[in-house]
Amino acid sequence: MITVDFTLFPVGPGNRVLDLGCGGGRHAFEVYRRGADVVAFDQNENDLADVATMFAAMRAEGEAPAGTEAETVKGDALDMPFDDGMFDRVIAAEIFEHIPHDTLGMKELYRVLKPGGIAAVTVPSWLPERVCWALSEDYHTNEGGHIRIYTRAELEAKLKATGFQIGPHHHAHALHAPYWWIKCAVGTDNNDHPLAKAYHKLLVWDMMEAPAVTRVSERLLNPVIGKSVVVYLRKPLDTEREREFDGRSTRADAAPGATIRDTV
Template sequence: MQTVNFKHFPLQAGETVLDLGCGEGRHVILAYLEGDVISIGVDLSLEDLRTTRDKAQAFLQPGNAHKSFGLSAANALQLPFADNTFDKVMCSEVLEHIPDYQGALKEIERVLKPGGLFCASVPRHWPEKICWLFSEAYHQVEGGHLRIFNAGELKQQIETLGFHAFHQHWAHALHSPFWWLKCIFWKTQDSNWVIKKYHRFLVWDLMDKPVFTRTLEKILNPIMGKSVVLYFRKEAN
C-alpha cells in the first residue's frame, strides 16, 4: 500500500534514499523500482527486515550498476549514518509509534543533505480519534500508536528544524472504515464476517486497481483519508 507519492517526491538518478521505519518494505522497494537510486531501508524489527529482503528478491537487478538496495537494523534515534548522507528520506506511518519522535526528526535532519527532500506520513487526526474512541486496545497493544498528531502542529515542529513544507495530501480513505470496524469489533475482529468481506475488498482494490475505486478514493481522501502525507525540503545552510 503506497503512501508516498513520487510525483511530489521525485527521485533523481544517483540519489541515495532512506526509508526510515521501512517495516515490510513497501516504500524502500518502490523507491528502488522507481529510479536509479541507492535505496536503503532501516527498521528495528529483524523479522520485518527479513520479510523486506524476501519480498525484494523478485525485483532486484544485481547486474544493474545504476541501482543498489540495502537494509539495516537500527534505532531511529541513533542512525548509523554520517551527517548529510541522504538526498531523500521517507518516514511513513512511523512517528506515531516512537516515544521520542522529536529525537527521530532531529536524526532525519542530521542525515539529510541540505536541499534534500523529506516525506512524513502519520495517521490523520479525526479518523484516528474515532479508532481510539472505539477501542483502547487499538493503541495500547505493544508497538501501538502512542499519540494522535495534529498535522498543522507536526508541520510546524518539522519546519522549526530547518525544513520548508511544500506539499500535503491525504491517503487511504477506503481504509478508514476498515479500521473503525476493527476497533468496534476488536475482540471478535478475526471472525467478524463484515471485516473479512471488507478486507477482501481492500485486497482486490490493491491488486486490481479498478478505475471506480481509485476514483472514489481520490474523491474521498480530502474528506476521510486515514493518513496525512507531508513533504518538506531541508533548507540549505
C-alpha cells in the same frame, strides 16, 4: 500500498534514499524499482530479513535497474548509524506516532538528510485516528502501538521547528479508514468477523484491480477521511537557512501535483 506520491517526491538514478522505519518495505521496493539506491532501516530484524529477501528477488528478476543498490540496516531511529547529510531523500512513513521522543527522531531525520534534500513524512490523520481510539482501547494501548494523534498543524510545526521548510501535503487511503473503524468496533484481532472479512475482500479487490469506481471514490474522500496525511519537506541549503519557505517559491509549488524541487 504506497502512501507517498512519487510525483511530489521524485526519486531516480543518482539519488540515495533512506526508508526510515521501513516495516515491510513497501516504499523501499518502489524506490528501488525507480533506480535509486535505497537503505531500508528498521529495528525489527524479522521485517528486515523479509525486505532483504525481496530485494534479492527483485535483483534476480531484473525489477531494478542494473547497478542500483539496496540494503537493509538495523538500528534506532533516535540514533542512526549514518553520517550527517548522507541521503538525498528520506521517507518516514507512519513511524512518528510510535516514538515517545518524536522531536528527537525528527532531528535525526534532519541530520542525515543532505542540505537541499527532500523528505516525505506520513502519520495517521487526526479524524480517522480519533475514531479508532474512541472505538477501541486495544488499538492504541498494545505494545508498540500509536501513542499520539497528530493534527497536521502540530506535525508541521514540529518539523518546522526542527529546521525543515514545509512543502505540499495530501491525504491518502480513505477507503482504509472504514476498515479500521470496523476492526476497532468488532475487535482488532477479530479477523473472522463477517463485516471485517467482507470489507477486507473489497480492499484486496481494489488493490489488485484498481477499478475506476473505487479509485475515484477514494480520491474524493481522501481530503475528508484519508487514513494518512503526507507532508513533503525540504532541508534548506546553508545559504537559505534564514529564508522563509511557504511551499509557493520557485523551488516548491504548493498546488496539487506540485513537486518539491531540490538542488542535489
